Amino acid sequence: MTMRYRLKADNIAATVIDGEAIIVNLTTGVYYSMDKVGAEIWQMIEQGLSVPRISVLVVARYQVDEERARTDVEALVGKLSAEDLISPSDEPALAGSEPVMAVGLPYVTPTLEIYRDMGDLLALDPPMPGLRDIPLQSAGEVGTQ
């Protein structure tokens, strides 16, 4: 499978609160949550780490064997990709981006929770996916704020 992914930043709004990642797909209004292990994997994808490297770091941090960690990370990445939240990337990892973490924590299989209940409501107000920022100076008039 693809080694490295990036967040589809144009298509999503995301935040991490108290170790839980919340991601909104701005096109569909469907939103997602991942807690603990999943949220950390999300952040490692954001930092540009490869799938094998993420698996190694999960093994280093949690009480889980290599094969299960790799299977779980690949499964999660597959789901995130299927939901159009991440896409394959050729970019290198960000410099100095590997997290320094505690070790030996109890492991829980990372899951992607999917919420479709607010899709209608979340469809208008968010920014248009892929809309380019237009500098105020190029607008040919004085900015309004």
Add this chain to the structure above:
Amino acid sequence: MTRPLVSCIVPAFNSSRYIAEALDSILAQTYPLIEVIVADDGSTDDTAAIVGRYGGRVGHVAQETKGPAATRNLGIAAATGDFLAFLDADDLWHEQKLERQLDRFTAKPALEACVTHAKMFWAESLAHEADQYRDNPRSNAIPGYATTTLVARRSLFERIGNFREDLWFSDATEWFLRAREQGVVLELMADVLTRHRMHEHNLTRRRSEASKTEFAQIVAESLIRRRASGMRPADS
């Protein structure tokens, strides 16, 4: 039967370019009993002068700049109608918007809020972008969970609260999320009764990263509240 008064609140900040079109689309409403209030967030252009040309037909209340949510709340405080409606200064209403929505409240007395579909249109200066988005689903009519399509009973605001003034971009979505969490009786009309103008200065365009962060934050907060009430994900 006496028809109720609808207060039409127009939040404005340096809105001189388009506000006359917005006000004209309110004053052209076929629904007869309205008051129009421009809530001015400390404009430094000639917004106030343009509003002044409408004389007694349009009221004007102003504050020092506090952001869009505080400005809508300023309008709510000044409004005297039992129903509240909002129109951003760069958007337009269909002339039958209020009439059709008030008919829904008459047909369904328990109704607390009514929104309509909305369609985007592009300022002439952004014709290239109109082309770019011609085939995007968002160029079609979309469910307008936004203040510009909303007509709500004043009592709903008293029940669930006003717009959150600490939010700069997502105050409307946060209000709708809160309303749904608290069991609002809301109807989405199929009619396309609001037109939302895309132009160079749309607030969400200017600070897209900040707006997305705030947006994710309010969705997260809502999720945490609803989860505490026993809500489960659709699947995982």
